[in-house]
Every structure is written in C-alpha cells, then in structure tokens.
Amino acid sequence: QVQLVQSGAEVKKPGSSVRVSCKASGDSFSRFVISWVRQVPGQGLEWMGGIIPMFGTTNYAQKFKGRVTIDADDSTNTVYLDVRSLIFEDTAIYYCARSYNWAENWFDPWGQGTLVTVSS
Amino acid sequence: DIVLTQSPGTLSLSPGERATLSCRASQSVASSSVSWYQQRPGQAPRLLIYRASTRATGIPDRFSGSGSGTDFTLTINRLEPEDFAVYFCQQYGSSPLTFGHGTKVEI
Numbered sequence: 001q002v003q004l005v006q007s008g009a010e011v012k013k014p015g016s017s018v019r020v021s022c023k024a025s026g027d028s029f030s031r032f033v034i035s036w037v038r039q040v041p042g043q044g045l046e047w048m049g050g051i052i053p054m055f056g057t058t059n060y061a062q063k064f065k066g067r068v069t070i071d072a073d074d075s076t077n078t079v080y081l082d083v084r085s086l087i088f089e090d091t092a093i094y095y096c097a098r099s100y101n102w103a104e105n106w107f108d109p110w111g112q113g114t115l116v117t118v119s120s
Numbered sequence: 121d122i123v124l125t126q127s128p129g130t131l132s133l134s135p136g137e138r139a140t141l142s143c144r145a146s147q148s149v150a151s152s153s154v155s156w157y158q159q160r161p162g163q164a165p166r167l168l169i170y171r172a173s174t175r176a177t178g179i180p181d182r183f184s185g186s187g188s189g190t191d192f193t194l195t196i197n198r199l200e201p202e203d204f205a206v207y208f209c210q211q212y213g214s215s216p217l218t219f220g221h222g223t224k225v226e227i
Binding site: 108 | 153155157164165166167170171176208210212215216217218219220221222
C-alpha cells in the first residue's frame with residue numbers, strides 16, 4: 001500500500017518560488033501518475049498537473065503551463081512541484097495524489113497536504 | 121473545460137437518514153469517468169467511488185454511486201456520525217481534470 005508524505009509548510013513572498021516534495025513509500029511508484037491538486041482553504045479542488053516518474057512524461061492544466069514544473073527523482077521515489085512568480089492567490093494547501101494512468105485518473109491515495117502561504 | 125455543478129451546497133440530515141448528492145456536468149463525461157471523494161475537516165480527500173459506481177477498497181457499502189452522461193449521484197444510506205463531511209465529485213474523462221465545489225453534509 002503506497003503512502004505519500006509531503007514536505008512541510010512554507011511561507012513565501014510574492015514574486016518568489018516554492019518547491020514542494022512528495023515522497024512515496026510502500027509500493028511501486030514510478031509507473032503510476034503522481035498529480036498535484038491544490039485547495040484554497042475552505043474552497044474547492046484544482047488539478048494542476050501530473051507526471052509518470054518512470055518516463056518523465058508530464059501533463060499540465062493549461063492554466064498553470066509556464067509557471068509550474070513537476071518533476072521526479074526515481075532514485076528517491078520523490079516527486080516535486082515548483083511554482084514560480086507566486087501571487088497572493090497561490091495561498092493554498094497543495095496535495096499530491098496517485099492515479100493509475102492518464103485515462104484512469106482518479107486519486108488514491110493522497111498526501112497529507114502542504115500549506116503554502118504567500119504573504120508580504 | 122468541463123464544469124461540475126454539485127447540489128445542494130449543504131445538506132442537513134440526521135444520523136440514520138439517506139443523503140442524495142448530485143453532480144451535473146456541463147458536457148457529457150466520457151466513459152462515466154467520474155469519481156467521488158469525502159473530505160473531513162483538516163484532512164486530505166479520500167476516494168469513495170470511481171468509474172461512477174465502483175466503490176474504492178475499504179469503503180462501506182452504504183456508499184453508492186450512479187449516473188452517466190452529464191448526471192451523477194452519490195447516495196449515502198443510513199448516515200453514520202463519521203459521514204458528516206464535504207463531498208466532491210471529479211471528472212477525468214477529459215483534460216483538464218475538474219472537480220465540483222462540494223456538498224457539505226451536516227447534522
């Protein structure tokens with residue numbers, strides 16, 4: 001049974017960048033899709049994009065293309081999310097989650113979430 | 121993008137009652153590619169249903185999903201105290217993947 005453990009909370013200034021990590025343990029990792037989903041506190045969920053670590057193939061929501069990078073380190077079973085040019089509206093909880101492939105893209109399990117606060 | 125509209129926004133019920141949650145898509149969702157999640161306060165979402173009607177591992181059979189095309193439903197029979205939470209639907213039939221804004225089931 002795979003478990004996803006994310007890095008800790010971050011406080012960043014507008015215009016800066018943040019890198020959030022998601023480490024998988026307990027099951028094969030690299031052949032599945034690992035996606036990032038964010039949630040503004042008290043609001044809905046927004047899919048940002050995902051990666052298949054084995055191949056390095058990525059798929060991004062159009063909204064985030066050019067400002068977000070998802071990459072993976074297969075040797076450490078870790079996926080990373082980089083968000084650049086942060087704005088106040090990027091304040092959210094960022095979750096990583098696993099799915100089987102791009103077609104069967106339901107999410108199970110999820111990481112515990114990482115709160116990113118953008119504040120001046 | 122496919123917009124998912126969930127209704128009602130809030131459902132006020134008592135333990136033992138049935139909850140019926142709706143998720144309507146702005147266009148037909150391919151291959152019934154809809155999933156449902158439960159989120160309790162301070163926790164990550166938890167998968168309940170995928171492929172519109174298949175229960176995830178370990179999910180009690182009081183949870184059931186149905187629907188196709190643009191209309192999907194999550195039914196919770198005999199509400200237990202731990203079922204009071206927010207429920208989200210998600211479509212993965214086309215990119216970008218999108219979620220509904222959630223239905224809160226409260227006592």
